Amino acid sequence: MGEVQDLYEKIVELAKRRGFFWPSYEIYGGVAGFYDLGPLGARLHQKIIELWREYFIHRHQDLVVEIETPIIGPEIVYKASGHLEHFTDPIVECLKCGRKYRADHLIEEKLGIKTEGLSPQELTRIIREHDLRCPVCGGPLSEVKLFNLLFRTTIGPYSSNIGYLRPETAQGMFVSFKRVYEAMRHRLPIGIAQIGRVARNEISPRQGMMRLREFTIMEFEFFFDPENPREGLDEYLPRVADTKLRILTAEARERGEEKPEEYSVEEAINEGVVRVPWMAYWMAIARDFVMALGVPYENMFFEEKLPHERAHYAQQVFDQLVKVSRWGWVEVSGHAYRTDYDLSRHMKYSGHDLTVFRPYPQPRVVKVKKVIVDKAWVGRTYRSDAPRVFELLSRLSPEEVERMLRERGKVVVEGYEIPGDRVRVVEVEEKVSGRRFVPHVVEPSFGSERLLYVTLEYAYREREGRVVLSIPRRLAPIEVAVFPLVRDERLVEKARNVKRMLQDAGFYVYYDDDGSIGRRYARADEIGVPVAVTIDYQSLEDDTVTLRDRDTWRQVRVETARLVEAVRRFLEGASLEELGKPVGS
């Protein structure tokens, strides 16, 4: 209403009109937290996913493998993972109109009181103390309760078979860890990645594409030996040797600092800022990946979470934050040290052994204590009870037996006595061929729809009163535009041939012969087509065309026969001037 649109509104308007994204189910009034990706958005999304794959999987193909597991999981998985207990938000209900609100958000918005880490009881107390009421009808509010964010369903025809939609892909990697580990012939460290939809039943999501109830996660669990946490790193560390990370540590935050400090990856490791060396490595790759989407270094940093901000499974967490227009610093990735929490929980709940065994290079001889008992004496003394006595003795550790002998001069188990001269503890040498342990895990995790929005926001420029979407060339949904200069049949025919040639070469082509050439450039710039090919009258004479750079609006002329190669090189990063003769020179 006469107000100036903010950048978010401009992008949302453009996204709807040109087909990047829009709210789902619009004809039914929409459902909060669900968005569609249109033709351009879906292609941009695919390219962002492909770029992530390249950075984290393809370039690390000896370290990271990708799998696919289901979205729907049985209840036991989310009991084991802790999500049934911990994956909650505080909710409050109006006792008059029945509307429901996220309690912490309501308090922060209406009262301006910080609520991080507060319990439902504490939130209730704040509501009572400030007489906070329903913002719609003014009715009184209920006690604050915890609302579980898992989408619940039933698997098959038995109503007792509860299932949930995964809120992260991670549990798929943990539950199937052993199968992957076997198939990969016991490779360690190993990253197991997944890219797929997840669902979180937010109470009242209101940030458009930034907070969705259903979205796509790109993440991997990186399993390593906790006794050898640098294993394999030396081969990869040189790749990020010069990489600087801006980090705001939890300790600095507790001191009241708000500005991140700069560390090289090695400093972050050596100074113990990032506790797991591999985590620092993956943070460096995350930095480079987000920069490749168009976010400058200074608009990004890693914030260490405070203990009460961390998920239940994590011992250290860094959020990668990026500055966006409307919401300030927002999280685009999370880097969590999940320890052996998940595998250990699944061992406990499933009864399956999820440890790994690593042979020593050579079997080691170790000294171990053993309990030696005079079996003949026990047999004579306890007769038919003797097996039971052996069983009970076997459950005692050598240390316990030593203690009993030291303190009481005999061993007593469930009333059976063995005197000190019939039992002793000796030290023997044993050959041990390896070690069995539960791997620890660091997890880099990205939300791709949010990154898609961030990419659009950083690509958005206004120039001479119109929009140019400077999407990084390799991410552009439509790669090249083809225009006849005017709607002359000879130009149109040649333009169509050029279009087909480029399509056959594998490019996505935007063809347009409607309106003036200026309007057509504008329509192509607005959706971020990096380069436009124009067929003009000179094209009919010497079989050349012009190439125009979306970002500089400069033009060069190239031979049609060399066009495919020129476009390919341009998309790979060449400057226009390398590809042809400047127009008008």
Next chain:
Amino acid sequence: MGEVQDLYEKIVELAKRRGFFWPSYEIYGGVAGFYDLGPLGARLHQKIIELWREYFIHRHQDLVVEIETPIIGPEIVYKASGHLEHFTDPIVECLKCGRKYRADHLIEEKLGIKTEGLSPQELTRIIREHDLRCPVCGGPLSEVKLFNLLFRTTIGPYSSNIGYLRPETAQGMFVSFKRVYEAMRHRLPIGIAQIGRVARNEISPRQGMMRLREFTIMEFEFFFDPENPREGLDEYLPRVADTKLRILTAEARERGEEKPEEYSVEEAINEGVVRVPWMAYWMAIARDFVMALGVPYENMFFEEKLPHERAHYAQQVFDQLVKVSRWGWVEVSGHAYRTDYDLSRHMKYSGHDLTVFRPYPQPRVVKVKKVIVDKAWVGRTYRSDAPRVFELLSRLSPEEVERMLRERGKVVVEGYEIPGDRVRVVEVEEKVSGRRFVPHVVEPSFGSERLLYVTLEYAYREREGRVVLSIPRRLAPIEVAVFPLVRDERLVEKARNVKRMLQDAGFYVYYDDDGSIGRRYARADEIGVPVAVTIDYQSLEDDTVTLRDRDTWRQVRVETARLVEAVRRFLEGASLEELGKPVGS
């Protein structure tokens, strides 16, 4: 137990051991109808999806666009689509032990009676007549009921907000049709595609990877003008001019035929075998696509569904069937003529106009009938009731008014009479600038996990007592293997360099220096690596390596400097002999 494994079992064993696929949630005893894709399976899956994109979208980029919509949808969408009412299977419960069964399957298995198209009442009658009982406990069975296959959930904190997981991606395209149509500047015909997860809550799925409760659909809705159903086709039809389709028509099936007949695409169109010309075109592309997965022409045909076999929305359906070892002919794609069913239903349920308007090249002058009534007379006669009378009259068609005048000499609506001299029907000329209509739709739809299994089955060969997986080269999850001939440090070092060179060039490389070279070839063949590079002692002398073809086991020698190009050409289809000198010649 001494029995010979069938092909399915062999593939399942291989798939688990090497990491193609396995049942999900194994450590918790598994959940029927859910499978994981392991590292090799996920890559094969991606390549199959990418191939589908190439065949149906990239090569048709002027016709088909891809979007992404949510898996979770509000109840109204599935009311409108008819799935709440029609997407059901018959279920029967044991009244003693409570076990539930799919009634039609139970009857077919235990009694050998065909059940296609039978109602729950008819199924109940068969159970009663044959005294069919619970196959586990022998208890009596309940009445047969219909069980809805939609996974149900709740969206947000209000329990009345029912949501469902989509059983097909299609409703996303219908609900968002208007947005896409606008963003694509009113292109028609237009295909709107989606590749994504869907969920169907099968009663008791028991066919492994062939019948999943959660799987991936690749499909598109192709919207066209029903009055101009060949529009745009002429440009594309030549691409499939020589394509033959094996089709078993519904009519032939009703005659008792079991063998398909061969039609060219043009014959299928011209003889009306396939009612919508574009549908025949897409069936031809489907044929080529499935052949590219390795299925020979003669192991595939299109079966037209009988009326009672068709989904509720379809007027003509062809299933693309492929022969597999254990289950005979199975559906790998469905081609449905959905008419305007879905858009019309969503118009009705949402109240939104989903018609499209197509201007005529020039406005047309058409003759239309109009009802002319003596308004002054109606006003004088009916006074305050006059608006009501006008309203009622406006609801009558000119034809109805004509009929009343012809038959009774007057018009009577809800007791109000207008004599024949106060109302008449005239014909007037009107300018009409275009036509408004609901597009019709044909839908090609593929299940990708099933295609993955089919691809593995058709790739499976045994040779000299071991397995060679002859996956089409461009689909192979691992593209090239690198081996040092023996574990000599100089060979290992060179092999690692070659491996890195190939990885840097973008290939997925299988490196192995464990065991004999023969065993390593065998391990690579078993997972379908198309070509193996071996570094031997000659490599140290003249910087050449050998290339070995997985399928022929023949070898050639190439220079290391030309290796990247040689591997690329081999994967694109070149024969080994084009790439180097035969070894041993």
